[in-house]
Amino acid sequence: MSAAPGRPKQARTAVRSTPWRRAAVPLLSLCLLLAGCAGPAGLLFGQATTEPLFGEKTMSVQAARDSMAPGRSTKAEVLAALGKATVVKFDSGYEVWVYRGSVAGSQPTGKTEFVILFGPDGVLKKSRVRSPSGS
């Protein structure tokens, strides 16, 4: 494209445009796009992260359930068996412990939730599982 009439031509900058420089902008944009897609949940194009559900990476949900007993298991016992959880504490003394992560071979891919309720006495009351599909 020629310069507008009556306007002096712009001097070429001293830095020449090299191939890698030309590629830099699209590459940077792609990186930013991918970072945005990754998002806080760590998802990239629907592919789940491989964050394990429990501290013991190979532990299944059924094995987790078998390792505890409602009305008997304490927080310390559950912590020792399953590892650290996200804990939500309530003024009533109840606590909800949340384990979230991937279960090997599960369909569809995504995060499974294993949720445990402790009563004010610190003893397990019940648990529930939510699959990535919500069932």
Add this chain to the structure above:
Amino acid sequence: MHLCHANRPRLRSKLPLGSALLFAGLLGCAMASTDAGAQQSAAVPVLPTVTVTAKANRDPVEKSYRKIIRGMDLFEAQHGLAPAATLRFKLLARRRDTDMQQIEINVIGTSVDFPVPLAPDNTFTLERNKLAFDEDAQVVPDRKARSMTWRTDIRTPGLPPHTRRLGDLRLECRVGMEAGLISESVSLVGRIAGALVSPFVNTPAYCDKVDPQYLFFADRPLFGVTLVAGTRRQALPIDRLYGGASEERDDEDRSGCDCELLVDRTYFMPLGDRSWPDDTLVEFETMGDGK
């Protein structure tokens, strides 16, 4: 919304000499002016203090009568979402020390003033009064600001125990927004920022979002919530319970949320997800031994 104290940048201590002299001159003029004012006031007889009071709706425990009436209008216009349900409004405790017994509510305008009967479960309906509407009256309970919160209560009769109907909840959200029951920014700055960021956040249109963060309160502390439509069942993820507390830090301040006391009963619904029909049942599993 949380307010934090940012570190303020320090002012430069060195002022140009000219600016310093100008500042000193202005300060001197101001002091001289104050002296003159003091001498003048000494000569004028002192008048008795007159206190002028006016009702304003800055206190969130009071609600606008007009807005609530508009919410009632919306309920009638969109009654199809919950054809068998009736509309009531509900007061809920926001703080542990709030006395929820024998609350009195009045509608107060400039010339109109009438009581609102409150049911034992702290629900009420509002009578239509043209004068109160014209005078932009306030609905005023006899409790301190931030001691209570308000919600709509729209329930289809005859549902199984521990369930709600999704269409009822959709209408609760819309009417609640239209009635101005939700006002949860802790500061004016927060309200302005919220309005700029999301112009629909305080309108019924907000309820059409797939996952609006309109807080519903169950009757009892919750352990799980499941949507059921025919053979289709879907449990809410944990971040839709407890006001999203599972996503927060342990020391998160919830004082700006009206779920402060009721956090174990709160849940969000996918109101705008129309793949769930209005007749969808919302099943609650409670923390207690009963379901």
